Amino acid sequence: MPLFILRRLISFALTLVATSVIVFAVLELLPGNAAQVILGETATAESIAAMEEKLGLNQPAPLRYARWMGGLLQGQTGLSISYDTPTAELMAERMQVTLPLAVMAMAITVAVALGVGIYAASQQNKAGDVGVMTLSQLGLAIPNFWLAILLILLFAVHLQWVSAGGFPGWTEDSGGGVWPAVAALLLPAMALAAVQTAILTRVTRSAVLDTLREDFVRTARAKGLSRREVLWGHVLRNAMIPVLTVMGLQFGNLITSAIVIENVFVLPGIGRLIFQAIANRDLIVVRDVVMLLSALVILINFAIDVLYAWIDPRLKVAHG
Template sequence: MPLFVLRRLLSFVLTLLATSVVVFAVLELLPGNAAQVILGETATPESIAAMEDKLGLNQPAAARYLQWLGGMLNGQSGMSISYDTPTAQLMAERMQVTLPLAVMAMGLTVALALALGIYAASQQNKAGDVGVMTLSQLGLALPNFWLAILLILLFAVHLEWVSAGGFPGWSPEDGGGIGEGIKALLLPAMALAAVQTAILTRVTRSAVLDTLREDFVRTARAKGLSRRQVLWRHVLRNAMIPVLTVMGLQFGNLITSAIVIENVFVLPGIGRLIFQAIANRDLIVVRDVVMLLAALVILINFLIDVLYALIDPRLKVGHAG
């Protein structure tokens, strides 16, 4: 087990390093002069030179990459041009909205998808199975931004149960609170969770059906266990490997999908930050936010790999051999 985790940790570090190279290189290859874009067409050569010096564009690309990498390792981030604030501070403030939103959406996805997927598998080719698969197909076809607009029309405009957008904050000093914050994120979480629930439901159903055909299931039934006992005690755990893989990918997707949903609900999250940074040509913020999102996705996949070994002992035995 320690060797398995060590290998995954080494892979995590190397993937993160390769990602940083790609992110930096892509922004370097963008056409045009960043200083010229920020200052506009009427900027003088002197002001452009001063901006290039402020952005560090007068240094070689390799030196700027190493400086950026060293700053991240030392906990020192770049300075946003449009906000005149360290990017780490901006991202920390915005992640207080985006991360709870993604966690809420993931919680809804897992709770609904596991229940629906197991139910559909237990009712294979019956009315319940057909109904769940029809709903999941409908969920796959719905764009989350369009569903978000429908939710606003229903719950905010017609029923007036929640506000149509905005975020009051997590503390009473900001005019909000825990309850108000959760209430403000409920509709965005539902909009994000709809498509992911449809995907995970179908994966769960398929994984459970494949496991139900295994020999150990017939043995457990022959020993006198009921179908429900076999399903929850033995089948579900063995079916979780493909389900966990999709869950890890989905959580990263939920964070990145927030770029659209946060703009629909006017939430001050990381998605709205990167949208505004792109509009303002603030490449320093864009670079650091993209790197943060990529690091989160890689970290989630690393944690999923570790969970594999905890769920499936065969992985530990194989790597030990």
């Protein structure tokens, strides 16, 4: 097991390095002048030269990359041109919205998809199974931004149960509180979770059906265990490898795809930050946010790999 985790840690570090090189190359080494892009076409040569010096663009690319990575390793990030604030502070503030939103959406996805997927598998080819598969197909077909608008119309405009948008904050000092903040994130989380729930439901059903055909399931039933006990006590854990794979991809996707939903609900999250940074041509913020999101996705995949070894003991034996 320790050797397995060590190998995954090395792979995690190498992937981060490769990702940083790609992010740096895309934003700084492609044809074009970043200072010109930031200042616009009407900028003078003197202002462009001053901006290049401020951004360090007058230095060789390898040196710029080394300084960027050295700063990140020391916990120091660049200074936003639009906000005149370190990007670390901006991202930390915005992640207080995006991360809870992604966690809520993932919790909804897992709670609904696992239960419904197992139910559909237990009712294979029956009315319940057909109904679940039909609803999941509908969930796959509905764009999350369109569902978000429908949710706003129903719950905010007609029923007036929640606000149509905005975020009050997590503390009472900011005019909000825990429950007002959770209420503000509930509709966005539902909109984000809809498509992911449909996907995970179908994956869970397929994985459970494959596991139900295994010999150990027949043995468990022969010992007198009920179908419910077999499903939840034996089948689910053995079916979790493909399910966990999809869950890891989904959680990363929920974080990175929040940009659309956050703009629909006017949430001050990381997605809205990168949207505003692109609009303001603040490439420093764009670079650091993309790197943060990439690191989060890689970290989630690393955690899923470790969970594999915990769920399936065969991986511990295979990797030491």
